[in-house]
Amino acid sequence: MKNTKNCNIPVYLNNAATSFPKSPGIGEEVAAFFKKIPKHPGRAGTTSEDTLSLCRKELAHLLKTEDPSRLVLCKNATEALNIAVLGIGLKGEVVITTAMEHNSVLRPLYLLEKKGVIRLEIVPCDAEGRVIKEQWEKRIDEFSPKLVVLNQASNVTGAVNNIEELLKYAKEKESITLLDASQSIGLFDMDVSRIAADMIAFTGHKYLLGPSGTGGLYIKEGIEVEPVFVGGTGIRSDLKEMPPEMPLRLEPGTPPVPAFAGLLHSLKWQKENPVSLEKMANLTRDLEQGLIKKGTEVIEVAGERTFIVSCRLPGWDLKEVGYVLERSFGIICRTGLHCAPLIHEYIGTAPAGSIRFSISRFTTREEIDYTLDVIGELVNADH
């Protein structure tokens, strides 16, 4: 096999699921945390420069907001999305979302729909997996939704929405706007003063290079979210309800501090070592074009995108491809629906889904070349 000489195997191309490697030194940082006497940071006080408040500050800096107290630390984006969707006080209104959403958005909304709490409208996407602007606007006009939920970037094709435009349209019609930035945070600049997002849910373990077990929810000043899960807060224990102070109001129980020590390390590292999107874009484009040349059916994405390529291999069962790539060639990618069941109807990969390759800032040219060589072999294989 060619091109393996400079390529360490296994080759990890599943960064849209969780990034690997994480930020250099993260393990040592978390290990050091376990040696520190615990002070229950974030519980007893709000002024101390402890792990959680430093993490909140870094996240606020990342989103370009002044007020770290509006950042609720969660265990994953799923928790953040549930807190937002279930806590915003829906009762009988219409909610609009899109066919490119992840089940972390769809399933909470389906649940509310089934209970008769909302009417749900789903905006279709185009063949690249991008929301169709005209359809988005038409439905907002028609239904005047109380809430809209929008993905910034598809976790299946990498197609990126024009969130400035789409959210602004919804905001002008007085919808509450919730952005799912799980696939984009850590890649693209995010400025809450410029985008009309009332809430932004995100994860820490993808392109922020933090540990699984971290995520967050930004909630704009003035947007009230009622807690669904409640419990101890360390302070104001005499109250029967959660205290009104943010972010405490939405963070019951002992927080996962070691995980956020890891995320804090990653956020600092990333600030000092800005990502080169150009390098990632070039590798993605080369992977995409290479896969086409090798004879796979690629979901091509024109325009703005993240660093994902989805495809199918004619003649191969999806699961079999994933198995062979990992077991025989040491290439870790992901096959199937990627927890986003609706988009496949629009991009031509229903019902089985796609093979998804997703690169990170650490992916090398040699890894892409090796992957393309292997795919070439599979396409030509008599199996």
Added chain:
Amino acid sequence: MKNTKNCNIPVYLNNAATSFPKSPGIGEEVAAFFKKIPKHPGRAGTTSEDTLSLCRKELAHLLKTEDPSRLVLCKNATEALNIAVLGIGLKGEVVITTAMEHNSVLRPLYLLEKKGVIRLEIVPCDAEGRVIKEQWEKRIDEFSPKLVVLNQASNVTGAVNNIEELLKYAKEKESITLLDASQSIGLFDMDVSRIAADMIAFTGHKYLLGPSGTGGLYIKEGIEVEPVFVGGTGIRSDLKEMPPEMPLRLEPGTPPVPAFAGLLHSLKWQKENPVSLEKMANLTRDLEQGLIKKGTEVIEVAGERTFIVSCRLPGWDLKEVGYVLERSFGIICRTGLHCAPLIHEYIGTAPAGSIRFSISRFTTREEIDYTLDVIGELVNADH
């Protein structure tokens, strides 16, 4: 000051909040985890011997149950308790709980009460903070509750309930029984075949010596809990609802795997290094008696107990004591209500609460002696 020569300062006596130190080697174990290529354990399969399934197995072993799939991994006991209380399908029934509960139990129940979903009855406790058996039984007889929620051990006084007896009584009246084992797991043997608990909520970061960010909910076979938070599950992405398989049904989103790698390490370490409860009991008794001799007002606990002593210092403001102990003498304890607001009415520490010292298996005689010396100084101090 006497007795400091063999005593490392700071002295950590806040183990009922979170234990410190954790299991030896935990930091290195978690650091090593970050170097492993992620496989999304627990998402795509249930048979692989991965971190989460190994952790579930160890927890099942600890609770003496055969079926690890009945163990839902949570970020803390608060999440576990909310999943149980909000998911058990209450509608109009009576729920009975006790005055010794933590806000992680009380606040979800108050929330349901406020919404008109339940009628809540709270059983008083005695002057040690232990549930009064006759009152418990009387209320169960009177109200035939759908659900009872019971603390195994008070986080304020350490008083331990006879859970075999109390839960059996509720179970015989056909209540669903939920045990909060946050303060007892890792200390006492737990055998789900012997105790009539339908559900057990617990934390990983106290006496299991694991990281903050870990906890769990055991749900007995036959008890159905509907998910409140829903989202991606890695498999069966085509379903609009959470798949029926346990524990996946109650674990939406990417799990906090590094934290559970730490908990797994702690569970294994603890199995190989069983705790000496006798040593801890002796130190606790000596601390209690010493505090009495020094002139503090101790909440004495006779009978079964954990390793907590609560007291008050005549003439001192609680917060001031905590501050002085930590800043001037390097003794870390906790003062206030300890997130358990009701118990203080019964143990004579309302409304301000108590100074709580809580020891761990690593606490030394020298640390207790030093603490007693310091307390003696404070009692006699002219401040």
